[in-house]
Amino acid sequence: MNQTVIRSETAILLVGGGFSNPELLTDLTQSCDTRVAADGGAARLLAEGILPDAVIGDLDSLEEEARAQIPADRIHHVTEQDSTDFDKCLRSIDAPLVLGTGFLDPRIDHGLGALTVLARHPDRRCILIGAxxxxxxxxxxxxxxxxxxxxxxxxxxxxxxxxxxxxxxxxxxxxxxxxxxxxxxxxxxxxxxxxxxxxxxxxxxxxxxxxxxxxxxxxxxxxxxxxxx
Incomplete structure (x- = not known):
């Protein structure tokens, strides 16, 4: 079931908990007005000095220190365990383009899972960015x-x-x-x-x-x- 959590008329940056090139992440945060974190990816955005517009996922990787800095109404707990946090995020975002970082590296299984999600949601235009x-x-x-x-x-x-x-x-x-x-x-x-x-x-x-x-x-x-x- 898809339930829209956040909408934008322009590209949305989606940050996961995997590897993100620090310099490129800075460029991406500057080029996207709306930034969303997949679960533990919230810590990546906070480290950039950016408060996520939304945090989406099963929240098993969202540390209390990060959670305390984010308004409760921006945290969206999706409890089902049949999909990845990236899947939960992609189907919850309504935007012409999603730029995703922190989903391909360093684990091969996570990367393959993310690529499978792209095929599962062909109507959601998304670029995944790796190393x-x-x-x-x-x-x-x-x-x-x-x-x-x-x-x-x-x-x-x-x-x-x-x-x-x-x-x-x-x-x-x-x-x-x-x-x-x-x-x-x-x-x-x-x-x-x-x-x-x-x-x-x-x-x-x-x-x-x-x-x-x-x-x-x-x-x-x-x-x-x-x-x-």
């Missing part, structure tokens, strides 16, 4: 202004097909699947356009391309519908 990469569920159509040679990786979460221009190795005619054809370490030859036939492809770019990705998404109104059920 070296930015990753999101590729939208139906996207045009990216990237420098020549920029790494562009595509990783299927299920069977999916698509089309491209501006890639060193085009994807047209390929049938991607996680246990068969994948698309890692491709390269941009200039502006890259992608069209996907379903919400099952992860787009992975180096952090240097994060702002280009944000700009591209602003011009990509097409979105995937919510999953049935």
């Amino acid at each position: 070296e990469d930015a990753v999101m569920l590729a939208p139906p159509r996207l045009s990216l202004a990237l420098p020549k040679g920029c790494r562009v990786s595509l990783w299927p979460l299920g069977p999916v097909t698509g089309r491209s221009t501006g890639l060193r190795w085009p994807i047209d005619g390929l049938h991607f699947a996680p246990d068969d054809i994948t698309g890692t370490s491709n390269e941009a030859t200039g502006t890259v356009t992608l069209e996907m036939d379903g919400p099952r492809m992860l787009l992975i770019l180096p952090l240097e391309a994060l702002w280009a990705l944000r700009q591209a998404l602003a011009s990509a109104p097409a979105e995937w519908p919510a999953r049935a059920g």
